[in-house]
Amino acid sequence: MDVIIDRVCGLDVHRDTIKACVRVPGPGRERQQTIATFGTTTADLLALRDWLEQWQVTHVAMESTGEYWKPAYWVLEDQFQTLLVNAAHIKNVPGRKTDAKDGSWIAQLLECGLLQGSFVPPREIREIRDLTRYRKTLVGQRTEEVLRLHGVLQRAGIKLSSVASNILGVSGRAMIEAMIQGGKDPQALAELARGALRGKIPLLKKALEGRFTAHHGLMVSHMLGHIDYLEETIAALSRELEERLEPFEESIKLLKTIPGVQDRIAQMMVGETGVDMSRFPSAAHLCSWAGVCPGNHRSAGKRKPENTRKGGRWLKPALLEAVWAAVRENDSYLSAQYHRLVPHKGKKKAAIAVTHSMLEAAYYILRDRVPYQDLGPDFFLRRNKEAIQRRCLRQLQQLGLEVEVKPKAA
Numbered sequence: 001m002d003v004i005i006d007r008v009c010g011l012d013v014h015r016d017t018i019k020a021c022v023r024v025p026g027p028g029r030e031r032q033q034t035i036a037t038f039g040t041t042t043a044d045l046l047a048l049r050d051w052l053e054q055w056q057v058t059h060v061a062m063e064s065t066g067e068y069w070k071p072a073y074w075v076l077e078d079q080f081q082t083l084l085v086n087a088a089h090i091k092n093v094p095g096r097k098t099d100a101k102d103g104s105w106i107a108q109l110l111e112c113g114l115l116q117g118s119f120v121p122p123r124e125i126r127e128i129r130d131l132t133r134y135r136k137t138l139v140g141q142r143t144e145e146v147l148r149l150h151g152v153l154q155r156a157g158i159k160l161s162s163v164a165s166n167i168l169g170v171s172g173r174a175m176i177e178a179m180i181q182g183g184k185d186p187q188a189l190a191e192l193a194r195g196a197l198r199g200k201i202p203l204l205k206k207a208l209e210g211r212f213t214a215h216h217g218l219m220v221s222h223m224l225g226h227i228d229y230l231e232e233t234i235a236a237l238s239r240e241l242e243e244r245l246e247p248f249e250e251s252i253k254l255l256k257t258i259p260g261v262q263d264r265i266a267q268m269m270v271g272e273t274g275v276d277m278s279r280f281p282s283a284a285h286l287c288s289w290a291g292v293c294p295g296n297h298r299s300a301g302k303r304k305p306e307n308t309r310k311g312g313r314w315l316k317p318a319l320l321e322a323v324w325a326a327v328r329e330n331d332s333y334l335s336a337q338y339h340r341l342v343p344h345k346g347k348k349k350a351a352i353a354v355t356h357s358m359l360e361a362a363y364y365i366l367r368d369r370v371p372y373q374d375l376g377p378d379f380f381l382r383r384n385k386e387a388i389q390r391r392c393l394r395q396l397q398q399l400g401l402e403v404e405v406k407p408k409a410a
Contacts, residue, residue: 003031004113009052009080010106011062012099013069016040020048021103022055023111033107035100040068045075052080061110063087063102064118073120083110083117090115119289121274128244129271133314135237136268142230149223157210163203168227171197175208176224180217241267251275254365257372258358259334260326265318272315275366283363290315292356319355327354333375334358340380 012019018038026032034055038048052060060076061083062069069084076082090109109115121129146168150161158179164172174192183189190204197204245252248270255266273286280286287293290312327338334354341350361372381388389405396403 003111005059005111007055007057007059008107008110009055009057009060010103010108010110011060011072012102012106013062013065013072014040014099015068017099018044018048018072019099019103020051021100021107022052022057023104023107024055024057031111033104035103040071042071042075045072048072049075049079052076059083059110061085061106061115061117063090063106077120083115084120085115086118119279121279124244125271125274128241128267131237131241131244132264132268132271135234135241135264136314136318138230138234138237142227142234145223145227145230149220149227152216152219152223153212156212156216158212159207159210160204163200163207164197170194173224175204176220179208179212180221180224182217184212245270248275250369251366254369254371255362258322258326258361258365259329259332259372259374260322260324260358262322262325265322268315268318269362272312272318273362273366277363277367280363283360286363287356287359290319290359292316292319292352292359294352316355319358320351323351323354323358326358327351331377333377333379336377336380 007024008022010021010023012021016039018040020036020038022034022036024032024034036051038044038051057080059081062072062085064084064087073082073084085106090106106115120126150167153160153167153176160167160172160175166172167176171193174194175189178189178192186205186208189208190201193201193204245267251270252263252266255261255269256263261269273290277286280289284293323334323338326332326334329335334357337357338350338354341353345353364370365372376382393403393405
């Protein structure tokens with residue numbers, strides 16, 4: 001293979017060590033290879049950077065191994081052309097496997113120009129990504145804690161959730177805290193209802209008759225404290241995100257023009273993809289990177305099952321959340337697309353197809369800086385007007401009917 005890049009380094013990154021292989025021009029037409037081992041502390045990473053500078057390295061490549069690659073990448077990205085490479089794309093040739101050989105193989109592929117770097121957003125977007133992911137995790141933890149609270153109340157025979165839609169609302173919270181303090185009279189507890197819930201006091205009285213003991217009170221009190229803490233942290237993260245996202249406010253407003261996309265989903269999209277769509281050659285590349293493209297597997301004239309790749313565990317679920325909100329809006333193209341595909345593909349595949357359309361739209365919105373333009377709920381009807389007409393006429397003729405078709409008078 002022809003060498004395209006003269007001075008390269010391949011890194012095999014682990015938790016505690018990094019095996020670095022430098023390949024530079026040697027005597028004649030040969031390539032000189034040098035291997036060294038470094039630690040992963042900040043001082044060791046700075047020593048690695050200095051060592052690479054001594055060899056006048058210009059390009060560095062490493063595998064994306066969990067979280068271990070990130071400290072090395074952050075130290076090297078400003079000094080060298082640094083590539084983060086999908087480990088599945090650089091599998092070594094069969095034979096003995098060692099860290100030194102892994103680093104050497106990465107360096108050889110890099111010097112021949114055979115490696116393609118993964119998308120790594122700039123530092124400000126990475127920080128936003130960390131905050132949106134952490135907030136998403138805390139929202140999930142809050143949901144889990146609320147479900148545990150529901151379980152304790154059910155075990156205690158308290159059927160508050162059967163009457164109140166939100167047991168942590170003003171009324172439900174007051175009743176639960178009264179039970180924690182030792183309140184056991186169902187009538188007195190029901191009288192704590194506020195607003196529209198006061199019309200359900202007889203039902204509340206029956207629902208609050210149970211076996212709520214001091215044991216249940218202890219568990220519920222800790223759960224409420226945990227929920228309060230999570231809500232405070234989520235609110236603090238949201239305030240921090242609003243400040244950091246001020247430079248991207250226009251992009252978020254544009255993304256929110258897509259049906260189903262609200263503040264948190266738009267913030268997640270900015271954190272995961274950034275706002276510079278030049279990083280992706282096309283909308284298809286972005287959709288493939290996110291894991292919302294169907295596979296293409298054909299062999300010997302046969303078409304194999306076409307599943308989507310795994311993709312990230314953050315952007316794809318967030319987009320699906322937006323899709324389920326969008327399909328409930330009956331006056332949008334996305335809803336029409338979903339309901340058109342469900343009978344043939346099923347709900348899950350139809351949702352993935354709508355996710356693909358949504359992300360494709362986001363690509364052009366951010367690239368061209370224009371709001372979303374809906375094609376309308378009747379898009380497929382208008383596009384297939386003649387085909388629908390022929391099919392209906394054929395079905396009527398099969399029933400023995402003669403039909404004359406003429407356009408509707410204006």
